Amino acid sequence: MTAAATPADTSAEDVAIRLEHLTKTYPGASRPAVSGLDLTMPRGELVALVGPSGCGKTTTLKMINRLIEPTSGTVWVDGVDIRTQPTHELRRGIGYVIQQAGLFPHRTVGDNIATVPKLLGWDRHRIKARVDELADLLRLDRGLLGRYPSALSGGQQQRVGVARALAADPPVLLMDEPYSAVDPIVRAQLQDELLTLQREVHKTIVFVTHDIDEAIKLANRIAILNVGGILEQVDSPAEMLRAPRNEFVADFLGDDRGIKRLSLMTVRDASLSKGPLVAETASADDARSTMAERGYDWVAVCDGDDHLQGWIGASDLDGAETVGELTPKPFLSVVTADTTLKAALDGIVTSRTRVAMAVDDDGRYLGMLTVDDLAEGVTA
Amino acid sequence: MTGAGGMLAAEPFIRWDWVRDHTDDIVSNLWEHVQLTVLAVGIGFVIAMAMALISLRWRAAYGPLAAFCAAMYSVPSVALFALLLPFVGLGLRNALIALVTYTLLILLRNIVAGLDGVPPEVREAADGMGYERWRRVLRVDLPLATPSIVAGLRIATVTTIGLVTVTALVGEGGFGRFINEGLSRQFSTEIVLGAVLSVAFAIACDVMFVVAERVLAPWARPQGVVKAGRWGERTLARWSRHRRIADA
DSSP: OOSSOOGGGSOGGGEEEEEEEEEEOOTTOSSOSEEEEEEEEETTOEEEEEOSTTSOHHHHHHHHTTSSOOSEEEEEETTEEGGGSOHHHHHHTEEEEETTTTOOTTSOHHHHHTHHHHHTTOOHHHHHHHHHHHHHHTTOOGGGGGSOGGGSOHHHHHHHHHHHHHTTOOSEEEEESTTTTSOHHHHHHHHHHHHHHHHHHOOEEEEEESOHHHHHHHOSEEEEEETTTEEEEEEOHHHHHHSOSSHHHHHHHOTTHHHHHHHHOBGGGSOOBOOSEEETTSBHHHHHHHHHHHTOSEEEEEOTTOBEEEEEEGGGGTTOSBGGGSOOBOOSOEEOTTSBHHHHHHHHHHSTTSOEEEEOTTOBEEEEEOHHHHHHHHHO | OOOTTSOOTTSOSSOHHHHHHTHHHHHHHHHHHHHHHHHHHHHHHHHHHHHHHHHHHOGGGHHHHHHHHHHHHTSOHHHHHHHHHHHHOSSHHHHHHHHHHHHHHHHHHHHHHHHHTSOHHHHHHHHHHTOOHHHHIIIIIHHHHHHHHHHHHHHHHHHHHHHHHHGGGGTOOTTHHHHHHHHHHTOHHHHHHHHHHHHHHHHHHHHHHHHHHHHHOGGGSSSOOOOOOSHHHHHHHHHSOOOOOOOO
């Protein structure tokens, strides 16, 4: 799973797109924008092309639908050399999403989505049904279908852009910095939606971005390109964060690689500590000895069904007979198995007890996470 | 006719009885004015569109074409009629060639400006969706250039309507016939009638083009946010502003 996996590695069945020694030198340029790029994109995966400006990531993307013609090298889509068919036919079979959506301002949202089916000559009823289906899939109100794009917010326009790209159900989707022009809150929303969507449609997606966090969040595989279109590393986000191949990749990933890895892992992946825990029925002395034993000045309290109630400090116990007499204070950070370790870390550093308590979906106590537990997961 | 011998002191500025007696002339001159205008702008549009499409394909062609049109535009109309005389003589052909010539610069510039105004990302999206080149020009570029093209047609038409009156010098003229005759006979009623009708026709066409632009490019209105739909729905929507719809 490292760079320059040769085409022979993977059977044609599983590979949707293969770039072979792909090179592009623009007329008059002294050095190539992309040089000798070999890359395979497995079927149903989202591959992010990431790199600084001038790294040829957009050029690479556009060579896949021939908006840019390679100087040399070959692009294979589904095992077919893309030069063997007319460009307009190739492009109708590949979804294309660009920055700022690029919707046709003179067509209604519905007509925008219907673009490729119309080019393919589908009949009206089929087009109408497909447009409605896509509106639902992208969570676009059907009332918007009759409006012009200028009436839509940036986020909605971008959703329409994705719907338009998916209209003819192409197996491959090319996305060129699709979310770079929307504000951060909407961007995060659109990213989440894309992940949900991808679980449903399983497209092979080539996603160009300059935002490494976006790539880490969305991609199954990240390809990091250096200036001049030189491939530095191809790997899964977790593997790349764990073992960046060289300094360039490490720099590009940022000086918070450990934290970024935490964002890819969930509480399920971590080993939980037992933590100081007593039942409501326990005596004050039991509580004190549990604290002493575990080295804390507080203790967590559960009811008879293991439901986490909160915590009680050492000083609260003064004068009490049993734990049940006291009202436990709620934990500020309670996490579940699906919480990312990054969110758990945030809970740990902001809570008074410096721990995150893990519970199952019914609120039953599972264990406790400390900074040490997280560090162990990252270095493992 | 009456009024021979020039403007008498007793003669009123406008003789309404003369106007009433000449409704046939008004209708025939209107018809001629309409024909000359439509033919000139129509032929001019076809030529300008051809030049614009050539410019779209071969960018280098635009400079020389625009320079040619600008040079022709700068020739005074009376001089152009005279220049054309040895080749086509008096009459319709002389008038039309001159009129068409004056529409070219305005139309070419507006068509090209409209095509240049197509956002590059829209063009790229169209290419990426799999439009063939000619189909993209027809279905994306030209529709988006419509507001600018219609604006060009509007200016060209209004200018042409004014120029048509001058073609009375080569024996055509529409309402210009009234003006020409009135001038030679110093008969104010005819001069005023020709001028007023010509201006009224120009204003009517101007309004028509404003309406045409709204109908042809409903998406391009300032508020822009109008629900597309059937005719009545659109007309209704035109009067009510729609607020931007926030992200769900």
